[in-house]
Amino acid sequence: MTLDDIPGPPRTTGKPRFVSAQDVARRAGVSRSAVSRAFTPGASIAEETREKVMQAAAELGYQVNDLARGLLANRSRLVGIVATKPEVGFRADLTAALAKTLIRRGSVPLLINTGETEDELTAAQQTLFGHRAEATIVLSGSPPSSFVDLARRNGQPLVVIGRSEPETDHVMVDNIAAARLAARLFVTRGFTLLGLAGSRSATPSIVEREQAFCDEAARLGATIVVERGPDTDYAGGLAAGRALLDGQPRPRAVFCVNDLVALGVMDAARTDLGLAVPGDVAVIGFDDVPQADWLAYRLTTFRQDPELMAARAVAVLDRRQQDPAGPLIAERIEARLVVRDSFAPAE
Numbered sequence: 001m002t003l004d005d006i007p008g009p010p011r012t013t014g015k016p017r018f019v020s021a022q023d024v025a026r027r028a029g030v031s032r033s034a035v036s037r038a039f040t041p042g043a044s045i046a047e048e049t050r051e052k053v054m055q056a057a058a059e060l061g062y063q064v065n066d067l068a069r070g071l072l073a074n075r076s077r078l079v080g081i082v083a084t085k086p087e088v089g090f091r092a093d094l095t096a097a098l099a100k101t102l103i104r105r106g107s108v109p110l111l112i113n114t115g116e117t118e119d120e121l122t123a124a125q126q127t128l129f130g131h132r133a134e135a136t137i138v139l140s141g142s143p144p145s146s147f148v149d150l151a152r153r154n155g156q157p158l159v160v161i162g163r164s165e166p167e168t169d170h171v172m173v174d175n176i177a178a179a180r181l182a183a184r185l186f187v188t189r190g191f192t193l194l195g196l197a198g199s200r201s202a203t204p205s206i207v208e209r210e211q212a213f214c215d216e217a218a219r220l221g222a223t224i225v226v227e228r229g230p231d232t233d234y235a236g237g238l239a240a241g242r243a244l245l246d247g248q249p250r251p252r253a254v255f256c257v258n259d260l261v262a263l264g265v266m267d268a269a270r271t272d273l274g275l276a277v278p279g280d281v282a283v284i285g286f287d288d289v290p291q292a293d294w295l296a297y298r299l300t301t302f303r304q305d306p307e308l309m310a311a312r313a314v315a316v317l318d319r320r321q322q323d324p325a326g327p328l329i330a331e332r333i334e335a336r337l338v339v340r341d342s343f344a345p346a347e
Helices: 021-028 032-038 047-060 066-073 089-105 118-130 145-153 175-188 204-219 234-245 259-272 306-322
Strands: 078-083 108-113 135-138 158-161 169-173 193-199 223-229 253-256 282-287 300-303 330-333 336-338
Touching (some): 021 032, 032 047, 078 089, 089 306, 135 306, 145 158, 158 306, 175 300, 175 336, 259 282
Parallel strands (some): 078 108, 078 135, 169 330, 193 223, 253 282
């Protein structure tokens, strides 16, 4: 069986259809196999014939049937991007960056939203593995370890971002170093009563940030007040901010586990309680989402670069495909402090 044996869509009257290789061959006055050779790198074909094919293809708007090529090569070129709530916060930026990076690689990104119920998770698994994706990238958040384990048992190259799983390649931002630095920066400014605005979602990255901040603050002799919203979103930040700041003694500085939480904390402080940021309460976030630089917030935060994270994850995927039996790959990326108006370190 060759690519030419795969028929194009049937001709219909009054209904749109894809331009086929046979259409190009007819326009160029060549055989269908010549069209296949013209679009196959390294294939033997006369330059004059190739030019005829390319001109006809351009006139007709023809595109190679990559799905058919993948079937022939037993390689789908699909790469699953698995996430829960991929539209929220940093995950949205990372998902977009991964899609662009995979397309440049020649892969076809397949976004799998796991949903939040057992039925939604089952449907997501069936979609991913039913389409025989050649690899999977799992983002931080709520996709359970069982999803990761199933991908591994299906024999796919697998990379997780923002979390570590047993026997799995991963790429993570250095949550621990950044959270510890936040505690030191607050204490160096003379703040001894600190707040942590966390989340009951308890994702791996969130847990790391919370624990590292509290450990470092306690080591430095500071007192920590912890409040957690229901999720790592703006509403969760509002809830945590109100609980932290509407009472006495009030924390003088708050570390937030991500930027959406930080924006909620800032609005709770300013709008609900009439506090000034940073005059009454200083705030540091994490992620550096686009909203962090909005004039209404000007949030000091730790930056995760979605383009860099995507590039590293795809590079790890490439290495794993080249060396399936090689040692596990684990990468940590520095989260750089971006200073804006919500907190300025001591000079």
